[in-house]
Amino acid sequence: MATNRTFTMIKPDAVQDNHIGGILQMIEAGGFRIVALKKVQLTPERAGQFYEVHKERPFYQDLVKYMSSGPIVAAILEKDNAVADFRTLIGATNPANAEEGTIRKKYAKSIEANAVHGSDSDENAQIEGDFYFPANEQF
Numbered sequence: 001m002a003t004n005r006t007f008t009m010i011k012p013d014a015v016q017d018n019h020i021g022g023i024l025q026m027i028e029a030g031g032f033r034i035v036a037l038k039k040v041q042l043t044p045e046r047a048g049q050f051y052e053v054h055k056e057r058p059f060y061q062d063l064v065k066y067m068s069s070g071p072i073v074a075a076i077l078e079k080d081n082a083v084a085d086f087r088t089l090i091g092a093t094n095p096a097n098a099e100e101g102t103i104r105k106k107y108a109k110s111i112e113a114n115a116v117h118g119s120d121s122d123e124n125a126q127i128e129g130d131f132y133f134p135a136n137e138q139f
């Protein structure tokens with residue numbers, strides 16, 4: 001059964017261009033509840049860990065450099081069927097193929113600087129959420 005949580009990041013280009021508010025508004029309007037939220041800057045090492053699954057892809061080095069180039073916003077989102085519904089809300093990886101009404105259609109600049117990340121499975125949503133929001137975090 002699908003769980004009701006997913007994980008997202010607002011990527012450096014969208015944070016830099018002042019779109020945090022616009023994107024969070026689309027997320028909430030899409031029926032998602034923000035259950036955790038944090039703005040951080042990744043080191044290249046941490047960005048490399050996050051995208052470890054893409055290590056063999058030709059764009060990996062550029063992706064790590066880009067994702068550590070400025071602050072990002074990480075969030076855990078809640079909704080029925082969260083993973084699939086959020087992938088629909090963000091649209092295609094390449095904004096040229098993203099449908100009207102999607103976050104990437106509105107805010108993505110390129111296939112790399114594509115404004116947001118969304119987990120692709122329940123398992124990865126859990127792993128990625130734990131990466132930014134460890135259970136034992138103290139304030």
Ligand SMILES: Nc1ncnc2c1ncn2[C@@H]1O[C@H](COP(=O)(O)OP(=O)(O)OP(=O)(O)O)[C@@H](O)[C@H]1O
Pocket residue numbers: 059063092093111112113114116117118119120
């Ligand atoms: N051909 C490419 N050239 C440059 N960067 C790319 C390319 N393909 C993917 N990327 C970057 O790597 C990220 C991860 O790629 P993936 O194929 O998992 O896409 P995605 O699942 O739509 O994106 P995300 O995992 O960020 O939600 C993309 O969001 C994008 O920033």
